[in-house]
Amino acid sequence: MNLQHISWTTDGRLRYLDQTHLPQQELYREADTVDAVIEAVQALRVRGAPLIGIAAAMGLTGAAARLAEEELTRDWLRRAVDRLAATRPTAVNLSWAMARMREACDRALREGGGKEQLVSGLRAEAQRIWDEDAAMCRAIGEAGLPLIEERATVMTHCNAGALATGGIGTALAPVYVAHESNRQVAVISTETRPLRQGARLTAWELTRAGVPVTSIVDGAAAAVMAQGRVNLVITGADRIAANGDVANKIGTYGLAVLAWAHGIPFYVAAPYSTFDLSTATGSGIPIEQRGLEEIDTARGASALNPAFDVTPSQYVTALITDRGVIEPPYTETVPRIIRGERITGD
Amino acid sequence: MNLQHISWTTDGRLRYLDQTHLPQQELYREADTVDAVIEAVQALRVRGAPLIGIAAAMGLTGAAARLAEEELTRDWLRRAVDRLAATRPTAVNLSWAMARMREACDRALREGGGKEQLVSGLRAEAQRIWDEDAAMCRAIGEAGLPLIEERATVMTHCNAGALATGGIGTALAPVYVAHESNRQVAVISTETRPLRQGARLTAWELTRAGVPVTSIVDGAAAAVMAQGRVNLVITGADRIAANGDVANKIGTYGLAVLAWAHGIPFYVAAPYSTFDLSTATGSGIPIEQRGLEEIDTARGASALNPAFDVTPSQYVTALITDRGVIEPPYTETVPRIIRGERITGD
Numbered sequence: 001m002n003l004q005h006i007s008w009t010t011d012g013r014l015r016y017l018d019q020t021h022l023p024q025q026e027l028y029r030e031a032d033t034v035d036a037v038i039e040a041v042q043a044l045r046v047r048g049a050p051l052i053g054i055a056a057a058m059g060l061t062g063a064a065a066r067l068a069e070e071e072l073t074r075d076w077l078r079r080a081v082d083r084l085a086a087t088r089p090t091a092v093n094l095s096w097a098m099a100r101m102r103e104a105c106d107r108a109l110r111e112g113g114g115k116e117q118l119v120s121g122l123r124a125e126a127q128r129i130w131d132e133d134a135a136m137c138r139a140i141g142e143a144g145l146p147l148i149e150e151r152a153t154v155m156t157h158c159n160a161g162a163l164a165t166g167g168i169g170t171a172l173a174p175v176y177v178a179h180e181s182n183r184q185v186a187v188i189s190t191e192t193r194p195l196r197q198g199a200r201l202t203a204w205e206l207t208r209a210g211v212p213v214t215s216i217v218d219g220a221a222a223a224v225m226a227q228g229r230v231n232l233v234i235t236g237a238d239r240i241a242a243n244g245d246v247a248n249k250i251g252t253y254g255l256a257v258l259a260w261a262h263g264i265p266f267y268v269a270a271p272y273s274t275f276d277l278s279t280a281t282g283s284g285i286p287i288e289q290r291g292l293e294e295i296d297t298a299r300g301a302s303a304l305n306p307a308f309d310v311t312p313s314q315y316v317t318a319l320i321t322d323r324g325v326i327e328p329p330y331t332e333t334v335p336r337i338i339r340g341e342r343i344t345g346d
Numbered sequence: 347m348n349l350q351h352i353s354w355t356t357d358g359r360l361r362y363l364d365q366t367h368l369p370q371q372e373l374y375r376e377a378d379t380v381d382a383v384i385e386a387v388q389a390l391r392v393r394g395a396p397l398i399g400i401a402a403a404m405g406l407t408g409a410a411a412r413l414a415e416e417e418l419t420r421d422w423l424r425r426a427v428d429r430l431a432a433t434r435p436t437a438v439n440l441s442w443a444m445a446r447m448r449e450a451c452d453r454a455l456r457e458g459g460g461k462e463q464l465v466s467g468l469r470a471e472a473q474r475i476w477d478e479d480a481a482m483c484r485a486i487g488e489a490g491l492p493l494i495e496e497r498a499t500v501m502t503h504c505n506a507g508a509l510a511t512g513g514i515g516t517a518l519a520p521v522y523v524a525h526e527s528n529r530q531v532a533v534i535s536t537e538t539r540p541l542r543q544g545a546r547l548t549a550w551e552l553t554r555a556g557v558p559v560t561s562i563v564d565g566a567a568a569a570v571m572a573q574g575r576v577n578l579v580i581t582g583a584d585r586i587a588a589n590g591d592v593a594n595k596i597g598t599y600g601l602a603v604l605a606w607a608h609g610i611p612f613y614v615a616a617p618y619s620t621f622d623l624s625t626a627t628g629s630g631i632p633i634e635q636r637g638l639e640e641i642d643t644a645r646g647a648s649a650l651n652p653a654f655d656v657t658p659s660q661y662v663t664a665l666i667t668d669r670g671v672i673e674p675p676y677t678e679t680v681p682r683i684i685r686g687e688r689i690t691g692d
Contacts (some may be wrong), residue, residue: 023644051439157565188650191641193539193563203647215643216650217539218564219597223655248601251565253572257607258600265637295537298369298559301549304534304562 003162003205004028006046006130013062016055018045020162023204033061034080041087041094044195044334048164049087049274050133053097056084057126064122067087069115077105089286090247090308091238092276097129130166136271138165139322144174144234144269147318147325151184155221155259158192159201159248159275160236160269162209163168169237170269172206174320179211186212188230190221194294194305218251225262229295233259234320237270244313244330245282250306256315268311269320272337282310348547349508349551350374352392352476359408360583362401364391365509369550380409380426387433390541394510395584395620396479399443402430403472406447410468415461423451435632436593436654437584439620440685443475475510482617483513485668490520490580490615493664493671497530498577501567501605504538504595505547506582506615508555516582516615520666525557530589532558534576536567538595540640540651543651564597571608579605580666589661590676591628597650602661614657615666618683628656 005017013032020043021027027089029045031037037059040046046055060080064072085098101122108121148154152256168176170176178185187206193197199215206213224230239247246252246268259266281287288307295303319334320325324343326333336343347483359378366389367373375391377383383405386392392401406426410418431444447468454467494500506517512524524531533552538544545561552559563568570576576668585593592598592614605612625631634653641649664673665680670689673678682689 079546100518110392119415125580165590189643189647190565190642191539193537193565197642199643199647203644207646212648214650215641217365217541217596219536219595219600220650220652222600223596223652224650226655237691249565250569251562254565254568254600254604257568261603261607295561295563297535297545298549298553299555301535301545302558302560304560304570306566306569309566309572343672 002065005163006051006166007166008058012065012119014055014059014095016040016046020045022171022200026152031059032062032066034060034083037063038083038087047197048159049091049093049208049236050165050170050271051163052088052091053093054126054130054133054166056087056094057101057129060084061119061122062151065119069145069280072118074105074109078102079103088288093273096273100129100215101125105279112193124134125261133165133271136166136322139175140170140269140271141173141177142323143322144267144320145177145181147232147265147267147320148174148178148183149231150187152178153186153188153229155188155224155230155255156202157190157198157235157252157255161195161202163201163206164236165204170271172202173269174234176209178207186214188214188216188224190216190218190251192251192253197249221255221256225258225264230264231263232267234267234269237268237274238308239279239280239285240268240270240275240319240334241281241285242277242331242334244316244319244328244334245280246311246313246316247282247285247308248311250309253309253311256311260315262346263265265317267313267318267320268316273324275334275338277335277338282312285310303313351509352397352404352512354404358404358411358465360401362386362392365393365547366391368546377405380406380429380674383409384429384433389408393543394473394505395437395439395582396511396516396617397509398434398437399439399499400413400472400476400512401477402433402440403443403447406430407465407468411465413461413481418461418464419580420451420455424448427451434634436634439619442619446475468542479511480513481618482668483511483519486516486615486617486666487514487519487523489668489670490613491523492609493578493611493613493666494520494524494529494531495577498524498536499532499575500532501536501576501579501601502548503536503581503598503601504542505543507548507551509547510582513630516617517580517660518548518617520580522555525555528644532560534560534562534570536562536564536597536601538597539564543595547658567601568604571604571610575672576610578613580613580615583614583620584654585625585631586614586621586665586680587625587627587631588623588677588680589627590657590662590665590674590680592657592662593628593631593633593654595659596655599657602657607659611663612661612666613666614662617668621642621680621684623681623684631656
């Protein structure tokens with residue numbers, strides 16, 4: 001892929017590709033305060049469930065590095081971690097990454113040593129989160145590869161690609177691995193209103209990687225399915241409940257129902273860190289409501305703008321994880337993923 | 347409603363509200379050549395299946411009125427009617443209106459007389475098409491009223507309202523009649539990408555009429571249905587085949603499947619002129635493909651932009667027409683509408 005959409009600056013701050021300007025412009029920014037990281041995540045300059053966890057961990061490290069020794073207290077770190085974790089409520093990866101950073105802080109503080117050791121502990125943990133995510137993406141791609149036949153067309157929604165992760169993506173990982181294997185895979189990318197991540201980001205990164213991609217408006221998905229153009233659907237996830245219910249970008253649930261009505265397999269690809277056993281079903285997942293200005297309707301009209309929806313697990317053919325592909329009953333198979341079992345074969 | 351979205355100028359030309367500028371601006375234009383009318387229809391300045399039939403008839407009349415007596419030949423009229431009829435392929439109302447104008451020409455030419463009589467014959471027929479459409483809208487509203495209970499929320503797609511017709515709309519006609527009857531009806535309007543007729547036009551005209559309206563992106567329809575917010579769905583139609591299959595704005599078919607999956611009644615409202623007995627099923631309806639620039643995706647990516655889709659009749663709970671509400675089996679009930687029977691009761 002050769003994307004530099006997140007990186008460390010030479011002096012250890014977070015540098016990121018501002019995704020709100022894609023595909024017109026590749027604009028890079030730096031964030032070296034907690035406020036700047038929060039702004040980047042809330043304004044969706046950095047977005048995608050796995051990526052915001054990585055970026056928050058790197059941003060926290062860079063912000064800590066800039067402080068004077070006496071400012072870098074346990075209280076400052078606690079507050080910074082809590083504020084970053086609360087930036088977006090739906091994706092579980094962010095709170096998962098922040099929990100890891102909190103542990104890294106505690107470990108470094110227990111071991112004593114000064115600012116340098118503390119920052120170095122944070123940096124190592126942030127880098128591990130990133131490296132592990134890249135490895136998980138690759139593992140998802142390899143697990144999903146058998147689901148993609150020669151000349152298959154995959155429909156996807158929003159962007160769960162390289163731009164959303166620290167590696168080759170989640171939903172798009174099997175596509176990239178299939179492309180590497182010369183399976184002549186093609187993608188149909190739904191626009192994903194209101195913020196158009198499908199038309200802007202998924203189309204951009206697939207084109208850049210040489211994968212043929214066709215953009216459609218969200219409303220055209222059903223017609224395109226009825227025409228027999230879609231072999232399978234793969235989306236990402238922001239959180240997966242213990243029973244397999246999936247919270248993901250608004251529109252995912254509708255695609256799942258339509259895929260089911262057309263007899264098309266519907267897969268969700270996500271690393272194990274997206275699973276949340278403490279949430280029993282999808283109804284327990286908080287759904288972020290975003291600003292009504294994103295809808296841009298007539299003056300005097302109201303708007304509803306949920307950023308995510310919940311797909312009940314009965315519409316999910318299988319979950320593609322870094323630990324293998326799991327099928328229903330999810331109440332039995334999801335805990336195996338969490339326990340770290342590797343599911344083999346398909 | 348008190349909309350002046352089409353009218354005659356004092357010297358008999360077509361004046362229309364350019365709907366591409368709504369809701370920001372109420373910009374009126376005049377079209378006094380066949381080319382100008384075709385441009386207005388193709389650029390969707392005038393849109394909506396019934397309205398483009400009316401506007402083409404009025405525009406033809408105004409264009410004929412401007413010609414010198416010797417230019418206004420049978421050949422000119424034939425060619426003008428054929429070109430206008432071919433402007434957009436999916437809506438049957440346009441070719442239906444042009445067939446009526448062709449007959450009016452023939453009648454006037456048979457009766458002899460000069461340009462003045464010919465133009466006056468055209469104007470009378472265009473005005474009849476308009477007046478009849480307004481009456482059909484009102485009749486659709488009254489036929490659909492019993493389907494709308496007190497405090498019902500109606501989901502609709504695109505704009506099949508006053509702006510799409512010469513009266514109070516088709517899909518929105520039952521809403522307006524229910525509003526007049528103080529039934530506290532509310533509307534959820536899907537944005538309708540790519541051209542956003544729902545967020546721009548439906549939200550605008552309902553707000554103007556005092557009907558509460560909430561805009562959502564197309565992808566949010568399934569989640570909003572799952573939350574129990576929708577009591578019924580009503581859309582318009584561009585063409586209805588003899589078996590009840592419905593061609594309408596892209597996205598309609600998906601909403602129909604989703605309504606079915608959620609146990610929500612799905613109605614299609616249209617005047618009898620939208621029915622096309624010469625088309626046996628939806629597969630025989632030509633689907634207009636519009637420009638790919640409407641999709642605005644990343645450079646190098648492809649796009650598909652069908653303007654319409656076909657909803658198989660099994661997803662249509664009932665058809666609300668100016669001659670009453672008809673239910674399946676449509677192969678039996680549709681011909682009754684065409685024969686002009688009035689269906690009573692609901």
